[in-house]
Amino acid sequence: MIAMLILALAITLSATVPNQREAFFRPGSSTSRFIASQSSPGRGGCDQNPLACRATEGNAGPDCCSKKCVDLRTDISNCGSCGKRCISSEICCNAHCVNPMSHNQNCGKCSNHCKEGTSCDNGMCDYA
Numbered sequence: 001m002i003a004m005l006i007l008a009l010a011i012t013l014s015a016t017v018p019n020q021r022e023a024f025f026r027p028g029s030s031t032s033r034f035i036a037s038q039s040s041p042g043r044g045g046c047d048q049n050p051l052a053c054r055a056t057e058g059n060a061g062p063d064c065c066s067k068k069c070v071d072l073r074t075d076i077s078n079c080g081s082c083g084k085r086c087i088s089s090e091i092c093c094n095a096h097c098v099n100p101m102s103h104n105q106n107c108g109k110c111s112n113h114c115k116e117g118t119s120c121d122n123g124m125c126d127y128a
Helices: 002-014 020-024 033-038
Strands: 063-065 068-070 091-093 096-098
Touching: none
Parallel strands: none
Antiparallel strands: 063 068, 091 096
């Protein structure tokens, strides 16, 4: 019984454990795995291959602007087209900058439609 315990312990301890640098950095790179997972596809970003944004799961969106994957339908810095910024009081809903405090079709948030005969006030339909 003791021999089996010693054998199990020897096998466990003989397994190679990567050192801290090997575990943290990608092979052949000095970039951490975390940074690498956050960057745009490919070395040149999505500008080299715009379809990479659509093909890679976990991207911010299917469109490519300034070497970054974005969603032109919801990105306040690229609303409807690359570089089109919404002003501070607006959000990007379906590729349009809207003020959610007063927009009847996007009241308080995108796609929140106020009923006919009511209006959006302070981000709420029929605020009284």
